[in-house]
Amino acid sequence: MRILFLFILLPIFCLKTNAVELQNTDELEKLFKRYADSTLIFRGTILMADAPENLFIISKKGDTVNLFTYHYYQGDIPRYPELPDSLAAYITKEKYTQDGIRIDPFFEVSEITQEQSKKLWNALMKQEPWQLEDDAVYGSGCPVTPKVSTDTKGNTVEEYKGRNIGSHSYFVTLITKEDTKQLSYYAPEDLEKVCPPKDGRKRVIKIKELILKYFSKNSVFWKISGDPN
Numbered sequence: 385m386r387i388l389f390l391f392i393l394l395p396i397f398c399l400k401t402n403a404v405e406l407q408n409t410d411e412l413e414k415l416f417k418r419y420a421d422s423t424l425i426f427r428g429t430i431l432m433a434d435a436p437e438n439l440f441i442i443s444k445k446g447d448t449v450n451l452f453t454y455h456y457y458q459g460d461i462p463r464y465p466e467l468p469d470s471l472a473a474y475i476t477k478e479k480y481t482q483d484g485i486r487i488d489p490f491f492e493v494s495e496i497t498q499e500q501s502k503k504l505w506n507a508l509m510k511q512e513p514w515q516l517e518d519d520a521v522y523g524s525g526c527p528v529t530p531k532v533s534t535d536t537k538g539n540t541v542e543e544y545k546g547r548n549i550g551s552h553s554y555f556v557t558l559i560t561k562e563d564t565k566q567l568s569y570y571a572p573e574d575l576e577k578v579c580p581p582k583d584g585r586k587r588v589i590k591i592k593e594l595i596l597k598y599f600s601k602n603s604v605f606w607k608i609s610g611d612p613n
Contacts (some may be wrong), residue, residue: 385403409557411486412441412454416559420445424513426595428604434553435458435605439485440595442505449501451494451599456482461607494599504598511591515560516567517584524570528581554588554604 409425416423418445418493434458443450460578461480464472480489572585592604 386528387427402408403451409439409485411484413559413564415487415556416441416443416493417561417564419443420559423559424591425556425559426553426591426604427557429553429555430605431551431553434459436607437485437603440599440604442501442508442595444505447502447531449498451496451501452502453481453492453494453599454485454490455492455608456485456490475535483520490517496598500598506590509586511594513556513567513591516556516587517582518567518569518588519558520568522582522584525575552604554592556588556591594597 413426423443424440425439425441427437429435436455436459438456439452439454441452441454443452461476464475467475481516482490500523552571554572556569558565558567567584567588569585569588572589576582576585576589596602596604
């Protein structure tokens with residue numbers, strides 16, 4: 385029997401979503417534990433890519449629901465080309481240096497009515513985010529089923545074709561006054577197409593779609609500069 389590998393499915397490091405280095409969010413966690421009853425934070429990362437750091441935050445205090453974003457991308461920071469280089473560099477450093485994810489110039493309160501924000505919260509709660517399972521339960525891939533054929537000499541050939549899997553991950557942080565729950569999903573849209581379906585992946589995809597709709601964004605990796613990808 386011969387085994388033919390056309391190309392590797394995924395780099396090994398792509399399967400370890402929990403190993404992705406994320407900016408510290410302790411300050412935001414403390415903030416929303418203190419000032420909100422329940423909070424959902426959604427973020428995406430692209431491994432080894434020049435992608436913006438975006439957080440979508442939905443918090444609820446009593447009957448009030450508020451939306452926030454955190455957006456940091458080097459390409460969106462003004463360069464002040466009309467200034468001398470040294471002065472432009474100084475101003476950029478003083479105004480736009482990032483020191484972890486916290487309340488700083490990159491943190492914004494979203495302008496949205498309470499009617500719309502409550503609609504988003506209710507739609508998110510229908511996905512039961514606090515009950516979701518993630519890659520810690522499912523794993524971040526699935527076995528490749530080979531295509532079996534016979535060559536001209538009668539030998540059995542197993543052909544393993546690679547898959548077109550993205551390199552992005554989604555992370556969901558769920559905060560209450562009592563505890564914090566972290567969920568991670570590697571390329572759930574792609575894995576749902578080629579792997580056995582999982583309820584958690586389906587629901588986090590729906591959560592992403594709801595967030596993009598109500599935050600009026602085209603992509604989890606939106607940029608102020610206009611390129612949504």
